[in-house]
Amino acid sequence: MMFPPPALPRPLWLDAPVGVALALFAVAWLTTWQGPWLYSEQGVLELSQFALLVVAVVFGLRVLARRTGSIWLTGWFVIATVGTIYTAGEEVSWGQHLIGWGTPKWLASVNDQGETNLHNVNSWLDQKPRAILELGIFVGGIVLPLAARLRPALTERAWWAVVPPIEFFPTACLVELSRLGGPRWHALGLGAEPVLFHRASEVQELYFYWFVLLYLVWANRRFAPQRARP
Numbered sequence: 001m002m003f004p005p006p007a008l009p010r011p012l013w014l015d016a017p018v019g020v021a022l023a024l025f026a027v028a029w030l031t032t033w034q035g036p037w038l039y040s041e042q043g044v045l046e047l048s049q050f051a052l053l054v055v056a057v058v059f060g061l062r063v064l065a066r067r068t069g070s071i072w073l074t075g076w077f078v079i080a081t082v083g084t085i086y087t088a089g090e091e092v093s094w095g096q097h098l099i100g101w102g103t104p105k106w107l108a109s110v111n112d113q114g115e116t117n118l119h120n121v122n123s124w125l126d127q128k129p130r131a132i133l134e135l136g137i138f139v140g141g142i143v144l145p146l147a148a149r150l151r152p153a154l155t156e157r158a159w160w161a162v163v164p165p166i167e168f169f170p171t172a173c174l175v176e177l178s179r180l181g182g183p184r185w186h187a188l189g190l191g192a193e194p195v196l197f198h199r200a201s202e203v204q205e206l207y208f209y210w211f212v213l214l215y216l217v218w219a220n221r222r223f224a225p226q227r228a229r230p
Helices: 010-030 044-065 071-091 093-099 127-150 152-156 158-162 166-177 182-187 200-222
Strands: none
Touching: 010 166, 010 200, 044 071, 044 200, 071 093, 071 158, 071 200, 127 152, 127 166, 127 200, 152 158, 166 200
C-alpha cells in the first residue's frame, strides 16, 4: 500500500536552499566578504554542513525507532543513518576541527591532510562514496520523480516507498548546478569556464547534506504511525 508523500514546509525544501545559493553566489562574485570566516575548516560553510548532518542523524535514528514493517526498509535506513553518522564525524575529523587535538603519527603518515579522518586516506573512503551519493541524488531526486510524472504506475512498485517526492527536485538540481563550470565544462568540450561558486566542491557538499536532511525528515513523516480515524 502506497502512502501519499507527506508535505514538508516550503522554506525547508525551496526558499532556504535557493536563498542560500543566491547568497553564496553573491558573496563569491559581487562582494569581497571572503576569507577564513566562510571557507575555513571552522568557517560558516563547514560548520553548516556539520549542523545539517547532526540534525539528519537525529531524524535517521527516529526513523529506525519506528517499525517500518519491512526488513529491507529497516536495512535501507540503517545504511542511510550509519552513513550520515560517518559523514558527520568525517566532516569535523571526529572533533579535531572543533577541539584541535594533534593527529596520531601513524594516521598522519597515511592521511593526505594529516588529519584524524579516513576520507583523506584513499579515494575509496572519499571520492567513491561521494560519487555514489551524487548518483543517488541525481536518480532519486531528479530522474525518478520526473519519470513518475510520465509513468504514474512506477509509484505502485514496492521500492517506490524510499523514493523522495518531487519537492526535493530544487535541492537535487542545486547539487548538480553547484559544480557547473571548471572540469565539468572541460569534460564536455566546452572549455574551462569559471564555476558558479568559490569552493564549489564545498558548496556541493552543503547541498548533498541538505538533501540527506530533507530525505530523513521526509522519511520520519512517511513512516510515522498512522492515527486511527474516529
